[in-house]
Amino acid sequence: MSKTTLIQPYGGSLVNLVVTGAEREALLSEASHYPSLQITQRNLHDLELMAVGAFSPLDRFMSKADYQRVLTEMRLSGGTLFPIPITLTIDKEDLPTRAEWITLRDARNDIIAIMRLEEVFRWNPQREARLVLGTTDPRHPLVAEMERWHDLCISGELKVLNMPKYYDFTDIRLTPAQVRSRLEQMGHDKVVAFQTRNPMHRIHEELTKRAAAQVGGALLIHPVVGMTKPGDVDHYTRVRVYKALVENYYDQKSTVLSLLPLAMRMAGPREALWHALIRRNYGATHFVVGRDHAGPGKDSQGRPFYGPYEAQEMMTQYADELGVQMVKFQELVYLVDEDRYEQRNKVPPDAKIARISGTEVREEYLAKGKPLPHWFTRPETAHILMEAHPPRHKQGLCLWLTGLSGAGKSTIAQALTSMLLERGRQVTLLDGDVVRTHLSKGLGFSKEDRDTNILRIGFVAGEITRHHGTVICAAISPYRATRNAVRKMVGEDHFVEIFVDTPLEVCEQRDVKGLYARARRGEIKGFTGIDDPYEAPTEPEVTVKTVDSTPEMSARQIVQYLETRGFLQS
Numbered sequence: 203m204s205k206t207t208l209i210q211p212y213g214g215s216l217v218n219l220v221v222t223g224a225e226r227e228a229l230l231s232e233a234s235h236y237p238s239l240q241i242t243q244r245n246l247h248d249l250e251l252m253a254v255g256a257f258s259p260l261d262r263f264m265s266k267a268d269y270q271r272v273l274t275e276m277r278l279s280g281g282t283l284f285p286i287p288i289t290l291t292i293d294k295e296d297l298p299t300r301a302e303w304i305t306l307r308d309a310r311n312d313i314i315a316i317m318r319l320e321e322v323f324r325w326n327p328q329r330e331a332r333l334v335l336g337t338t339d340p341r342h343p344l345v346a347e348m349e350r351w352h353d354l355c356i357s358g359e360l361k362v363l364n365m366p367k368y369y370d371f372t373d374i375r376l377t378p379a380q381v382r383s384r385l386e387q388m389g390h391d392k393v394v395a396f397q398t399r400n401p402m403h404r405i406h407e408e409l410t411k412r413a414a415a416q417v418g419g420a421l422l423i424h425p426v427v428g429m430t431k432p433g434d435v436d437h438y439t440r441v442r443v444y445k446a447l448v449e450n451y452y453d454q455k456s457t458v459l460s461l462l463p464l465a466m467r468m469a470g471p472r473e474a475l476w477h478a479l480i481r482r483n484y485g486a487t488h489f490v491v492g493r494d495h496a497g498p499g500k501d502s503q504g505r506p507f508y509g510p511y512e513a514q515e516m517m518t519q520y521a522d523e524l525g526v527q528m529v530k531f532q533e534l535v536y537l538v539d540e541d542r543y544e545q546r547n548k549v550p551p552d553a554k555i556a557r558i559s560g561t562e563v564r565e566e567y568l569a570k571g572k573p574l575p576h577w578f579t580r581p582e583t584a585h586i587l588m589e590a591h592p593p594r595h596k597q598g599l600c601l602w603l604t605g606l607s608g609a610g611k612s613t614i615a616q617a618l619t620s621m622l623l624e625r626g627r628q629v630t631l632l633d634g635d636v637v638r639t640h641l642s643k644g645l646g647f648s649k650e651d652r653d654t655n656i657l658r659i660g661f662v663a664g665e666i667t668r669h670h671g672t673v674i675c676a677a678i679s680p681y682r683a684t685r686n687a688v689r690k691m692v693g694e695d696h697f698v699e700i701f702v703d704t705p706l707e708v709c710e711q712r713d714v715k716g717l718y719a720r721a722r723r724g725e726i727k728g729f730t731g732i733d734d735p736y737e738a739p740t741e742p743e744v745t746v747k748t749v750d751s752t753p754e755m756s757a758r759q760i761v762q763y764l765e766t767r768g769f770l771q772s
């Protein structure tokens with residue numbers, strides 16, 4: 203096929219903010235003398251996409267005039283449709299005085315860009331949330347995040363000196379110009395883009411193939427790999443899925459797979475328009491909008507933030523102006539008897555349908571090691587997802603024993619270790635006393651040192667858990683806040699807090715190491731239970747009472763709990 207001419211970018215041409223060659227060298231040395239601003243991951247994604255023209259015609263973080271009009275009318279000050287505010291915020295104290303240029307740096311302090319400080323203005327998170335997201339409910343992931351942004355917005359000309367560097371999937375991280383050139387080679391002037399932040403199953407294959415057939419052009423599979431909804435499947439796993447699918451099930455001559463480092467806002471209808479506008483810059487003439495596009499789930503009253511087809515309604519209104527036509531779909535469902543997918547409104551009333559939700563994929567299939575059915579997903583996808591999400595009995599696990607000195611933590615931990623090894627789990631035991639001889643050597647028993655000790659154990663436990671290992675931690679860990687911090691580090695789903703509940707008098711009677719006696723004599727200061735507090739867990743996953751049960755009974759009680767949770771196969 204011969205080369206073709208694609209649709210013009212939105213606003214006529216692609217913005218390019220990237221400076222190269224001698225000019226870049228000169229600016230880099232100046233940049234190191236300008237006042238610095240460290241920008242967030244979200245800012246960095248916005249900047250990166252702006253730099254290569256994905257947000258064309260936008261070429262800077264929004265000025266006050268742009269910002270205000272985008273909020274109320276979804277338009278830049280000049281009238282161009284643009285539904286999402288793109289801002290850079292700064293703390294009042296960090297605002298440089300009398301500087302013409304500032305240097306924007308990433309989290310590692312590397313220079314990314316320089317920006318002319320042309321405008322500073324106040325903004326109001328509640329107002330932005332209300333106007334753009336239609337809600338101020340903190341359950342919305344962006345509302346929660348916006349509370350952490352700073353109180354002033356800054357805007358001005360940008361020169362990008364270093365684009366963020368990636369080392370994963372480098373061959374499919376394409377700029378708008380690169381995607382356009384691939385599409386041109388394919389020879390179609392019509393291009394339908396597909397947005398996703400989830401693994402692609404048969405439903406999505408169906409959506410994309412139907413859309414391409416309907417449009418009669420090329421297909422741009424354009425998954426978001428920047429920031430999506432917290433809790434989504436990580437992009438490494440997803441991209442492995444997309445690659446396997448495109449290689450095995452799509453027409454290579456008319457399909458482009460490219461990754462989009464977008465920081466999503468989960469803004470539903472407004473976001474759908476933004477997605478379409480961005481895809482136009484990559485050469486798309488058509489854009490798939492299905493059910494609940496860019497929806498963030500349910501609010502704190504349990505109601506969905508946006509109606510399932512609200513995004514489609516808004517696209518209908520603005521498609522012509524964007525120059526991107528919508529390919530819309532009702533929710534697709536599987537017709538069991540006919541072995542095919544169909545849109546919900548076309549399903550005969552008595553037809554037998556089947557569906558598996560994202561939550562069911564995780565909890566009913568992957569967590570239990572049950573294979574996903576072929577009608578639902580391709581075997582390649584099932585395999586990659588099962589590898590990334592092993593069943594619960596092969597997932598990482600942190601058993602955290604807390605209690606007074608002499609409560610029985612080490613004794614129970616030893617019994618538990620043997621029982622878990624017997625069941626085929628690989629176990630590391632991090633015993634508080636043992637840890638203090640290497641990992642935490644030199645730390646004492648002040649509140650600060652105790653916290654450091656626990657956080658170190660927590661860090662190691664988190665790493666072991668992340669790599670699907672089992673770790674048993676036995677440490678007094680007297681402070682509730684620190685235990686909760688560790689719970690967060692390890693991850694709620696993999697953390698089992700076990701309260702070894704032994705009354706102080708009993709521990710003191712046992713006094714295995716003679717420490718209580720020394721504490722009573724005042725030879726040891728700040729001893730937990732004597733002159734330093736022990737804050738008992740309020741909602742531990744398991745409580746064992748060593749006065750009523752032997753160490754073996756306690757360990758068996760924990761094993762039983764792990765079986766009911768699926769961490770051990772019963």
Ligand code: ADP
Nearest residue numbers: 397398399400490491492493495496532533534
């Ligand atoms: P997003 O949050 O950006 O919408 P998803 O990966 O959930 O990302 O969805 C990608 C696209 O596929 C969206 O247009 C969405 O509406 C559509 N879609 C996903 N699942 C279905 C479905 N079961 N039926 C119809 N459309 C769907």
Ligand code: ADP
Nearest residue numbers: 607608609610611612613712714748751752753
């Ligand atoms: P910790 O690790 O909590 O400081 P240890 O396990 O080192 O406690 O010490 C607890 C002591 O109490 C051990 O000597 C153990 O034999 C004894 N003990 C007596 N009864 C029990 C019981 N039911 N559970 C656990 N330990 C017990």
